[in-house]
Amino acid sequence: MADLFETVLRPDDRPMSQSELAAAISDCDVFVPTVTDRIDATVIANASPRLRLIANFGAGTDHIDVASAHGRGITVSNTPGVLTEDTADLAMALILAVPRRLVEGDRRLRAGEFKGWGPTHMLGHRVRGGKLGIIGMGRIGQALARRAHAFGLDIHYHNRRRIPKGIEATLGATWHADLDAMLGDVNFVSIHCPATPDTHHLINAERLSKMRPDSYIVNTARGEIIDEAALAAAIRNQTISGAGLDVYEREPEPHPDLLDLPNVILAPHIGSATHESRREMGELVLINIRAMMDHHACPNRVLPPGASFQVAS
Numbered sequence: 245m246a247d248l249f250e251t252v253l254r255p256d257d258r259p260m261s262q263s264e265l266a267a268a269i270s271d272c273d274v275f276v277p278t279v280t281d282r283i284d285a286t287v288i289a290n291a292s293p294r295l296r297l298i299a300n301f302g303a304g305t306d307h308i309d310v311a312s313a314h315g316r317g318i319t320v321s322n323t324p325g326v327l328t329e330d331t332a333d334l335a336m337a338l339i340l341a342v343p344r345r346l347v348e349g350d351r352r353l354r355a356g357e358f359k360g361w362g363p364t365h366m367l368g369h370r371v372r373g374g375k376l377g378i379i380g381m382g383r384i385g386q387a388l389a390r391r392a393h394a395f396g397l398d399i400h401y402h403n404r405r406r407i408p409k410g411i412e413a414t415l416g417a418t419w420h421a422d423l424d425a426m427l428g429d430v431n432f433v434s435i436h437c438p439a440t441p442d443t444h445h446l447i448n449a450e451r452l453s454k455m456r457p458d459s460y461i462v463n464t465a466r467g468e469i470i471d472e473a474a475l476a477a478a479i480r481n482q483t484i485s486g487a488g489l490d491v492y493e494r495e496p497e498p499h500p501d502l503l504d505l506p507n508v509i510l511a512p513h514i515g516s517a518t519h520e521s522r523r524e525m526g527e528l529v530l531i532n533i534r535a536m537m538d539h540h541a542c543p544n545r546v547l548p549p550g551a552s553f554q555v556a557s
């Protein structure tokens with residue numbers, strides 16, 4: 245691709261400011277953003293008339309105003325599929341690690357607090373036999389369901405649409421049209437829906453109050469789906485038992501109230517952070533650019549909203 249394009253590299257390992265984004269997008273045919281780039285209507289209004297493709301390096305496109313891009317005839321593409329299994333692995337790892345207090349134990353051992361095995365030392369809770377409620381049963385939700393089923397969890401899910409009965413049966417998954425009823429019934433909740441206006445603070449103080457006191461919540465999707473201050477309060481008050489988070493409302497800063505809770509694991513947005521996923525994400529970006537150059541439809545074109553995730557009532 246380097247022989248076909250003049251490539252301008254983004255600044256290393258730091259988010260671009262809105263003015264840097266506007267400047268970058270004003271002079272290119274293709275722009276490759278990451279999740280930290282807020283491609284809003286103002287940035288898009290600044291786009292070069294030559295800009296034909298915003299080829300997102302990632303699956304989620306909530307940071308891109310896709311409707312504005314389409315309004316200017318700019319295609320948006322993403323990288324679905326290739327990061328599914330790694331993200332589901334991380335969600336499963338958090339489901340196992342939080343109730344077994346794995347990270348807390350590591351911290352305590354390094355601090356010299358492990359004085360030897362004892363019958364009641366660092367007791368956690370059993371995962372097998374629990375009930376998992378998956379919010380958003382797309383590719384990653386289903387990949388998590390396969391793993392969780394093997395770990396002996398009973399699988400429940402809430403999704404705007406019920407998945408085909410054959411897939412439901414293979415996964416052993418039960419659909420809940422009513423999110424609140426599901427939240428009150430399960431002791432693990434894992435979030436796998438996109439961030440949209442409909443899912444903003446989907447998990448808020450009211451919903452947390454309906455959850456079981458022995459329940460844990462895992463989020464490898466998007467931070468803004470959970471009201472983080474309400475989550476920290478619910479854990480502190482023992483309304484729920486703990487959380488495993490990989491994404492935050494105001495990345496890269498988790499809500500300060502989460503930082504001193506031992507029963508919370510805070511991962512630094514590493515759902516797709518394997519050499520393999522990132523290489524395959526890069527390959528998909530290139531496939532979409534190639535298609536655009538050859539005047540073919542981009543295989544991973546993202547449609548503007550209209551079919552946004554809705555919470556069934």
Ligand code: 8YV
Pocket residue numbers: 277278279280301302303304305327514515516517
């Ligand atoms: C990526 C993600 O690391 O694909 C996504 O939507 O959240 C992450 O797994 C990120 O998007 C990179 O831009």
